Amino acid sequence: MTATDDIMEYGTEKETILRDLRPDYSQLRQQINTEQATRQDKVFGEMDKVKDSVRLVEDRVTEVHAAAKNSVQKINTEITYLWEHLAARELTDSAIPS
Secondary structure (H helix, E strand, O other), X not given: OOHHHHHHHHHHHHHXXXXXXXXXXXXXXXXXXXXXHHHHHHHHHHHHXXXXXXXXXXXXXXXXXXXXXXXXXXXXXXXXXXHHHHHHHHHHHHHOOO
């Protein structure tokens, strides 16, 4: 056997090994892709849950803000009423002779 024959035999053997491994590689690649898709689906599902939770928190914050604003308006109205009532009373008290 010559060196050229050795090289030819090595090339043929290499091609045979590659041909034999190709189905295994394809199957492994498909499995990796499937697992990756499954992980992505899980991650996107979790992201959707987080987004839903954030929306719920935002809605609750909006409700609390609206309630607080309403309370502040009521308090301001009551303060205005009390100031007016106090001013009227002071006028009345000053009009009454001692």
